[in-house]
Amino acid sequence: MTHPLGICLWFDHQAKQAADFYQSVFPGFKSLSENPLAVNYTLYGRRLMHLNGGPGYTINPSISFFIETHDAEELQQIWEKLSEGGKVMMAMNTYPWSPKYGWCSDQFGVNWQLMLTEGKDIAVIPSMMFTHHNNGKAYEAIQYYTSIFSNSSIEAISKYEKGEPDTEGNIKYSRFYLQQLAFSAMESSMPHAFTFNEAVSYMITVDTQEEIDFYWNHFLEGGQAGRCGWIKDKYGVSWQIVPSILGKLMTNPETAPKATYAFLQMSKFIISDLEKATAS
Numbered sequence: 040m041t042h043p044l045g046i047c048l049w050f051d052h053q054a055k056q057a058a059d060f061y062q063s064v065f066p067g068f069k070s071l072s073e074n075p076l077a078v079n080y081t082l083y084g085r086r087l088m089h090l091n092g093g094p095g096y097t098i099n100p101s102i103s104f105f106i107e108t109h110d111a112e113e114l115q116q117i118w119e120k121l122s123e124g125g126k127v128m129m130a131m132n133t134y135p136w137s138p139k140y141g142w143c144s145d146q147f148g149v150n151w152q153l154m155l156t157e158g159k160d161i162a163v164i165p166s167m168m169f170t171h172h173n174n175g176k177a178y179e180a181i182q183y184y185t186s187i188f189s190n191s192s193i194e195a196i197s198k199y200e201k202g203e204p205d206t207e208g209n210i211k212y213s214r215f216y217l218q219q220l221a222f223s224a225m226e227s228s229m230p231h232a233f234t235f236n237e238a239v240s241y242m243i244t245v246d247t248q249e250e251i252d253f254y255w256n257h258f259l260e261g262g263q264a265g266r267c268g269w270i271k272d273k274y275g276v277s278w279q280i281v282p283s284i285l286g287k288l289m290t291n292p293e294t295a296p297k298a299t300y301a302f303l304q305m306s307k308f309i310i311s312d313l314e315k316a317t318a319s
Contacts (some may be wrong), residue, residue, distance in 0.1 A: 041171055041189070041250060044220055045086040045242035046165060048281060049096045054078045056087035057147045062278060064120045066113070067161060072290075085163045085220070088242065099233035100128070101168050102276075103142070103150035105223060108161035118153050121145045136212070165239075166223035169210075170231045173274050177210045177224045180274050187257050188217040205229075239267065240277035246284075248310045254280045255307050268308045282310045288317055 050057055063067040067083035078089040091280040108114050118131050124146035131141030131153070139155035152166060169177040179197065194214040199205045201227035209226040216222070243254050249317035255264075258280075261273030268281050285308070294317040301316035302308065 042244040042246075042283060044188075044218055045088060045244065047088045047090055047240045047242050048098065049090050049092040049238040049240075051094045052091050053147060054091045058089050061146075064117055067163075069205065070309070082163050083161050085205070085243075096236050096238035098148040098150070098238040099149045099236065099280060100144065100231075101170065101233050101235045102239040103152050103166050103168070105152045105154060105164040105166055106161065107154050107159055107164065109155065109157055109159055110161070111155055111162070114139060114153055114155055118143070121151050121153075137275065162221065164214075164221045164223055165241075166225065167235070167276065168231075169224065169274070170229070170315070171234050173234065174226050174228055175206075175209065176274060177213065177226045180222055181213060181215050181274075183272075184217055185215055187254070190216070190219045192216050201302045235271075235275040235277070237265075237269065237271075237277045239297045240279055242279045244281050244283050244286075246282070248282075251280050251282060251308055251310070254278070264306050266306055268305070269304050270291060270307075280308065282308050282313070284313065286308060288313065 055073065055078055058080060061082065062070070065082055069081045071079040071081065073079065076091055078235040080087055106117060115131070118141055122143040126144045127141070128144065129140070131139065134140045136222055137154045137156070140153065142150070144150045149186045169180065181193060185193060192215065194216065195212070196210060197212040199209045199211050201207050201209055205211065205226070206228045209228065211225055213224045214221060255270060258270045258272045258278055263271045265271065268279050269277060270280065271277050285298065285302070288294045297317045298313060301313050305312070
C-alpha cells in the first residue's frame with residue numbers, strides 16, 4: 040500500500056524553530072512526532088516533515104505552497120504572520136484570479152501563496168514552478184506524475200494568452216491530483232536564479248519492496264539516484280521512497296542505530312536488508 044504523499048522541508052538546524060513558528064501561524068497545525076533529526080506534523084491534513092539536514096540545500100520559490108480558504112479574516116491573519124520578517128513577492132491585494140491574494144517567503148525562506156477562494160475549506164497545496172530548461176515542460180510533467188500515481192486526475196489547466204506577461208501557451212495555473220491530494224504547476228520564462236533542488240522533496244511511503252521498485256524505476260528513467268531513498272526525477276524534482284517499516288525501526292531505541300547504519304549504506308531502500316540488519 041502507498042501511504043498519503045508527504046512533503047519534506049530541509050532546514051539548516053532550524054527544523055524545530057520552523058515547526059514552532061508554523062504552529063503559531065496556522066490553526067490547522069497538528070504535531071505528530073519529533074526527534075533531533077526531524078519534526079513531523081500535519082497542516083490542514085497534509086503530512087509534512089522538517090529535516091535538520093544542515094547547510095547543504097536552501098529552500099527557494101521553485102516549490103511554494105498555496106493556502107486557500109474562503110475566510111478572508113483568517114487569510115489576512117496568516118499573511119501578516121508569514122510575511123513578517125520574510126520577503127513579499129506579490130503584495131496582498133485584489134488580482135484577476137482572486138479578490139485577495141499574496142505571495143511571500145517567510146523568515147525561514149519557505150514560499151507561500153495565500154488566496155481567497157469561494158466555498159472551500161482551507162487547504163495547503165504544493166505548487167511547482169518550471170523554469171530554465173524545464174520551462175515549457177509543466178504539462179508533460181503533470182501527465183507524467185498522474186500516470187505514475189493511482190487515484191490521480193487533472194482538474195484544470197490555464198495557459199497564458201497573447202499579450203499576457205509570459206510566453207503564450209505556457210501554463211500560468213494548474214490543478215491536478217496525485218492519490219487524491221491536490222498539486223499545482225506553473226511555468227515562467229523569466230530569468231529566475233532558482234530551480235528545483237533537494238530542499239523541498241515529496242515523500243512516498245510504501246509497505247513492500249515491489250512498491251519501492253515500482254516508483255524507483257519510474258523516477259530513475261531520465262532521473263538521478265541519490266542516497267538513503269532519495270531520487271531526482273527527470274525534471275529535477277526530489278522524491279524520497281521509504282518503506283513504512285523504517286518508522287517502526289527508527290522509533291525503537293534498540294533497532295534505531297542498526298537501521299540508521301544500514302540505510303546510510305543504501306541508495307534505493309532494500310527492506311530485506313533492513314530487516315536483517317536489525318534482527319540480531
